[in-house]
Amino acid sequence: MPAKRVVPCLDVKQGRVVKGVQFQGLRDIGHPVELARRYDADGADELVFLDIAASLEQRGTRESWVREVAHELSIPFTVGGGVAKVEDARSLLRAGADKVAVNSAASLRPALVTELADAFGRQCVVAAVDVKRDAELGWRVYLKGGTEPTERSAKDWLWELNQLGAGEILLTSMDRDGTGDGFDLDLLDWASELPIPLIASGGAGNERHFLDALHHGADAVLAATLFHENLLPIPRLKAYLADHGLSIRI
Numbered sequence: 001m002p003a004k005r006v007v008p009c010l011d012v013k014q015g016r017v018v019k020g021v022q023f024q025g026l027r028d029i030g031h032p033v034e035l036a037r038r039y040d041a042d043g044a045d046e047l048v049f050l051d052i053a054a055s056l057e058q059r060g061t062r063e064s065w066v067r068e069v070a071h072e073l074s075i076p077f078t079v080g081g082g083v084a085k086v087e088d089a090r091s092l093l094r095a096g097a098d099k100v101a102v103n104s105a106a107s108l109r110p111a112l113v114t115e116l117a118d119a120f121g122r123q124c125v126v127a128a129v130d131v132k133r134d135a136e137l138g139w140r141v142y143l144k145g146g147t148e149p150t151e152r153s154a155k156d157w158l159w160e161l162n163q164l165g166a167g168e169i170l171l172t173s174m175d176r177d178g179t180g181d182g183f184d185l186d187l188l189d190w191a192s193e194l195p196i197p198l199i200a201s202g203g204a205g206n207e208r209h210f211l212d213a214l215h216h217g218a219d220a221v222l223a224a225t226l227f228h229e230n231l232l233p234i235p236r237l238k239a240y241l242a243d244h245g246l247s248i249r250i
Contacts, residue, residue: 003247005045005220006210006234007199008227010035012081013053015065019224021178029228032065037072039227042234044075045249048170048199048222050101050128051081052145063095070096078126078170084112086119093120101170103128104143107150107157110164117165126199127166129154131187132174139187146174158191168197170222176203178225183213192217207232207240214246 010017010032017035018026029035032049039047049069051062066079079092080101089100100120106112106127116125131154134140139154158169171191173184183203192198200218204210210221226232235250242248 001247002219003045003249004214004218004241005199006238006241006248007046007048007220007222008035008039008044008234009048009050009201009222009224010069011050011052011224012065013051015062017228018052019178019228029224033068033072035228036069039234040073040075043238043250044227044234045220046076046078047073048078048101049080049097051079054082063091066092066095066097080126080128083116084109086115089116089120089124093124099124099126099168101126101128103130104148106161106164107141107143107152110160113161113164113166117167122165122167125166126168126170127158127161128170128172129157129161130172130174133184142174154187155190158194162194162196166196168199169194170199170201173202177201179203180205180225182209183216183218183221185212185216188213188216188218207237210237211241211244211246214241 017029017032019029076098078099079097083089083100083102084105092100130142130146131139137153141150141152141157176184181203183200197219199220199222200213201222204223213221238248
């Protein structure tokens with residue numbers, strides 16, 4: 001069985017790492033290069049970099065930011081934000097990304113996922129999906145940094161993404177984001193039925209929350225605040241998960 005992965009996330013706006021609660025109240029956390037250097041040294045399995053303003057500003061991710069961060073890394077590097085066509089992805093890969101994440105553009109034009117998979121291989125395409133609990137749809141998909149609701153149910157969209165050629169799903173519970181209340185385990189229970197890897201995001205507050213998410217089917221667990229503020233160092237988390245019987249790269 002593949003080892004479970006611990007993945008820090010850099011949400012980047014105007015060249016700085018930011019973090020809020022439920023996608024609101026963003027505050028400056030630090031410089032992405034400095035954080036990337038620390039996570040590489042701490043034994044993170046991968047790093048995700050999301051240019052969270054790119055879609056709203058109708059532009060691609062700043063390649064210079066990606067290049068600077070990639071220079072510090074010896075681990076896989078996923079970059080997302082404003083990827084709307086194959087050439088956008090190619091530019092990020094040339095700048096040092098190993099995988100590209102797509103969100104809003106893929107929802108607006110689903111064929112983009114297939115085009116990226118055909119051009120670079122399925123393993124290169126991460127479908128990022130932001131969702132909120134919803135009385136009508138179960139979980140509703142949101143776009144453009146969580147600012148724009150859609151009429152899509154998360155369940156239908158995740159299975160469609162699998163069919164389109166996504167190699168991995170990065171699933172964020174907006175309800176739990178930044179709260180420290182734990183991952184949405186109900187969400188993970190059915191999302192983990194997908195035949196492709198699932199990265200759980202949103203809500204981590206302590207070691208047990210990560211363990212619970214992995215027991216509920218996640219292949220990787222992603223967090224930001226806990227890691228950025230060194231409230232839970234990655235080596236300590238990995239040791240905890242290994243002590244509880246999970247396959248972890250120490």
